[in-house]
Amino acid sequence: MKTVDIKGKAYVEVNERVKFFRNEKAYEGWSLETELLSNENGMCVFKAIVKDNNGNVKATGHAYENEGSTFINKTSYIENCETSAVGRALGMLGIGIDTSIASSDEVQNAMANQGAKSSVKPGIDFDELRLKYSKMTTDELRKEYVTVKTYQGYTDKQKEAVCNIIKKIQESKNG
Numbered sequence: 064m065k066t067v068d069i070k071g072k073a074y075v076e077v078n079e080r081v082k083f084f085r086n087e088k089a090y091e092g093w094s095l096e097t098e099l100l101s102n103e104n105g106m107c108v109f110k111a112i113v114k115d116n117n118g119n120v121k122a123t124g125h126a127y128e129n130e131g132s133t134f135i136n137k138t139s140y141i142e143n144c145e146t147s148a149v150g151r152a153l154g155m156l157g158i159g160i161d162t163s164i165a166s167s168d169e170v171q172n173a174m175a176n177q178g179a180k181s182s183v184k185p186g187i188d189f190d191e192l193r194l195k196y197s198k199m200t201t202d203e204l205r206k207e208y209v210t211v212k213t214y215q216g217y218t219d220k221q222k223e224a225v226c227n228i229i230k231k232i233q234e235s236k237n238g
Contacts, residue, residue: 107144124147
């Protein structure tokens with residue numbers, strides 16, 4: 064597969080992964096599906112799923128994008144997000160990962176965002192979140208969990224704490 068050199072490391076572009084998946088006999092009859100999990104306040108989250116010809120899930124990939132975070136995201140953040148999720152799902156399947164699961168698109172996007180101002184929230188009102196999450200359905204909580212896990216505005220510790228709150232509320236709703 065064709066690669067792009069970024070800082071001395073070869074990365075496969077998403078279009079190359081998709082072409083390989085569509086043309087390789089081993090994946091004949093398999094499907095590649097995408098789902099927009101969230102699109103609120105200029106932030107979207109996509110999930111891509113690869114299924115075999117029996118409908119069994121073989122790989123998934125998630126992506127998060129902020130509207131306006133890069134030049135391309137000013138007009139196409141949803142499309143960019145979907146493409147990134149597809150690239151990750153195919154990477155998790157093992158396509159185009161000789162040097163990295165990340166695609167060239169992801170790496171270039173990450174590099175473009177490194178210069179952006181940090182939007183990490185200094186503090187989180189956990190009581191407010193508990194109240195908000197307690198009013199959500201289990202499906203809404205599942206989507207919120209994915210959104211939190213991929214949100215770039217939280218530190219890793221903040222993500223862990225918020226995800227633990229979501230898990231506990233989900234468990235209480237499931238019995």
